Amino acid sequence: MKLSRTAAIFIRQIFLISSNPSRLVSIFMWLIIDVVQWGFISRYLSSLGSDTFSFITVILGAVILWEFMSRIQQGILMGFMEDIWTQNLINLFASPLKIKEYLTGLVMTSFTTGIISFLIMALLAGAIFGYNILRIGLLIIPFMAILLIFGISMGILVITMIFKFGPTAEWLGWPVPLVLSLFSGVFFPISTLPEWMGIFAMIIPPSYIFEALRAIITTGSYDYSIMQRLTISAFLSVIYTIATSILFLHVYKKNLEKGNIARFNAEAL
Helix, strand or coil: CCHHHHHHHHHHHHHHHHCCHHHHHHHHHHHHHHHHHHHHHHHHHHHHCCCCCCHHHHHHHHHHHHHHHHHHHHHHHHHHHHHHHCCCHHHHHCCCCCHHHHHHHHHHHHHHHHHHHHHHHHHHHHHHHCCCHHHHHHHHHHHHHHHHHHHHHHHHHHHHHHHHHCHHHHHHCCCHHHHHHHHHCCCCCHHHCCHHHHHHHCCCHHHHHHHHHHHHHHHCCCCHHHHHHHHHHHHHHHHHHHHHHHHHHHHHHHHHHHCHHHHHHHHHC
16 A cells, blocks of 8 residues: 555545535534534523533533544545546546555545544634533543544445445435434433433444543543443444444455446446
């Protein structure tokens, strides 16, 4: 795998984003709306509740971290779909470019947009609502690292489904963050879920992150259970990333053997 070819994919995606206002809007507008909307909702709920409990500190941190993970997943999907929409996918793979180099370039792009999105949300939350995401301390680093890895695995899974079922499967990718948020306990404790949903939540890495986040904010302490949650979440995220990468390479090779990759240009017409 050559770094120059990976960098070429990354640079191409950055040029596409910077030269297309609609892509900039799709990346940053919705997360800004989410932060502002949930910030005002949290402020209103805090005005109705006890003075000792702040909904803003609980909800805004969760929103910022969840949007960061969503940007990672959808950044990979958006970069891949851009090559389908422009009918450029088959041209890329007709070159010496390897599939691992292409995928790594997409991951680098989504990581860059994810970090920029995180910084924008953190600054916005601080400027409007006085919220400091860094109040949870250095644990913000493992929190973001685990969500990054899981977001990559979900992005790879989505483009695997598109490789398997064709460009019409695009619609499967966009609602993934919304569906996962129901099981991840982003806005509420996992204990409030029905039993069957709680069981599924146990295999979703973000659920451990947001349970740990709430524990830190509400108790103000760091105990063994938090580190245990982080360990489980990190392990699951790595397993998912390895599994989805293997599945992606398998589906890609099958497409090459059967010549199905040629249909991506035809179905995009």
